[in-house]
Amino acid sequence: MLEFDIHSKQGLARVGTIHTPHGDIETPAFVGAATRAVVKALTMKEMNELGSQAILANTYHLILRPGTDLIKEAGGLAEFNSWHKPTFTDSGGFQIFSLPNVKISEQGVKFKSHIDGRNFEITPESSMQAQWAIGADIHMAFDHLAKSESRADMEEAMHRTHRWLDRCIAEHRDLADGATTEQYLYAVVQGGTFNDLRAKSAKYCAEKPVDGFGIGGVFTADGMAEILQTVNNILPENKPRHLLGMGEEPIDLFVGAEFGCDTFDCVGPTRMARNGSLYTKDGRINIKNAKYTHDFSPLEPDCDCECCKNYTRAYLRHLFKTDEITAKVLASIHNEYFVVHTVDRIRESLADGTFQTFKNDYLTRYYHK
């Protein structure tokens, strides 16, 4: 069983430590999105220096390229990409939802590679096998997101996710038998925006022999608090919970932590960075805007990231306007630092009892309320 210590609690929120074979994660924590075994534009050294505790790679993408056998041959994900701290893998379930032309059956999902048109099939069993080959510390069960917001579709997707969870657990147990490494499995809670379905899904997952939980299918801050309260009041307190895919908006991180989530991942910060949308304490700014041409101040005056300590807004704008690779590097360092550090501060404020004040001050300033 994955070890998870809880040091303090405040309502549903908690401060803890997840102990993985590759080290500890102090929670709440923001996990960097390293979909293709890399955080886009950044080196692992840079990720280390900006304070990232863990990364999350995607099974779907790694099956297509370079193939999970290759990662196994390299000695596992940590050896392959030189990230020697904790790792997660997402199951590939999200791609069923996000890609066109997938054929879903009870057995699994058939699709053509978007790269070369080859036919692939992912099943709960093959997803588990792939994740074991990749060798991340924490695996996600192969889940199914609904094809629409309708209750019927949500319910169908939830039930399929549950049936697939049982197959994932069986396969994971088989793979764990005789394995030389410790790898852990999270169940994924579905149910869309329907509280009764969320409750049903949480109950189902809560009773299973898994190491933690992913909460999937949450897409907006609206209604997120209610969903998380429903789900996290049911999930067992002593296992970690990962909020899948949320964290582009700082409010998501506050609400997520406040209502009992321990880790987050999101592609938003690095994607925003590559597109020139950079976090400041006063909200996101588009560094490409003409008004920053002569702005020789740092992006964030009291930010300790490499970008803010060394470069000005005018310089960053110049790098973006000239389409220099370094623009994306510096911007990604800053945005990733920003969210990692925001969650670090949330953790500290929960530990010392100042969370509500910190949250109010932060969000008031960020969203100009």
Place this chain on the structure above:
RNA sequence: GCUGGAAUCGUCUAGUGGCAAUGACAAGAGACUGUAAAUCUCUCGCCUUCGGGCUUCGUAGGUUCGAGUCCUACUUCCAGCA
């Protein structure tokens, strides 16, 4: 000096009688939440009560119902010959 060729939005460019005029770049702005994203969208002559109105394709004339497109002259640039 002679003979050809060329002049169209900030730049390059499409356009051979129905055109406010093609495409790219540049510029301005917006979007992005378990990454088919170093991507995508919009604006880009002036004005507008969003119906339209006005002024544009080196300059000045001309032909024509109608000219960026045809004709004449001029200006500038390019090539060849002197």
